[in-house]
Amino acid sequence: PPAPLALTVNDKPYYHDGDPQMPLLWFLRDTLRLTGTKFGCGIGACGACTVLIDGKAARACATPMSVVAERKVTTVEGLEKADALHPVQQAWIEEDVAQCGYCQAGQILAAVDLLRRKPKPSEDDISTIGNLCRCGTYPRIRKAILRAAE
Ligand code: FES
Numbered sequence: 001p002p003a004p005l006a007l008t009v010n011d012k013p014y015y016h017d018g019d020p021q022m023p024l025l026w027f028l029r030d031t032l033r034l035t036g037t038k039f040g041c042g043i044g045a046c047g048a049c050t051v052l053i054d055g056k057a058a059r060a061c062a063t064p065m066s067v068v069a070e071r072k073v074t075t076v077e078g079l080e081k082a083d084a085l086h087p088v089q090q091a092w093i094e095e096d097v098a099q100c101g102y103c104q105a106g107q108i109l110a111a112v113d114l115l116r117r118k119p120k121p122s123e124d125d126i127s128t129i130g131n132l133c134r135c136g137t138y139p140r141i142r143k144a145i146l147r148a149a150e
Helices: 024-031 087-094 104-117 123-127 138-148
Strands: 005-009 012-016 050-053 056-059 072-074
Touching (some): 087 104, 087 138, 123 138
Parallel strands (some): 005 072
């Protein structure tokens, strides 16, 4: 059997002793029951499964467990600190972004990564995120990201 692999998820230590090629998304949803991270396309194209790995946005469906060994993963469940919503989550509520809401955890984590890299993002910077929203809430997503940047 493969050697167990250690990782941190939302500041807690975990081990994975199964297939190192298993997608991180399965580990989060099925093993840890962190179901905020969504399965959309399964091929790294839609962004519904976006999480942070060492602070950088990554698509969990296309990330094998071997890649996250000894790394820190943050999911939407880990964004809240000391019972306070993350500023991006707060902006999401204030702009009433969600329609069906399926893509929003991924959108929020992608936005957190963008704002880390570009604290005052331009419209073009926001366009680089590329996470899909089938309800077409893009105008509200943009407004929420700009609000969080204020
Ligand atoms: Fe991972 Fe679509 S489910 S990118």
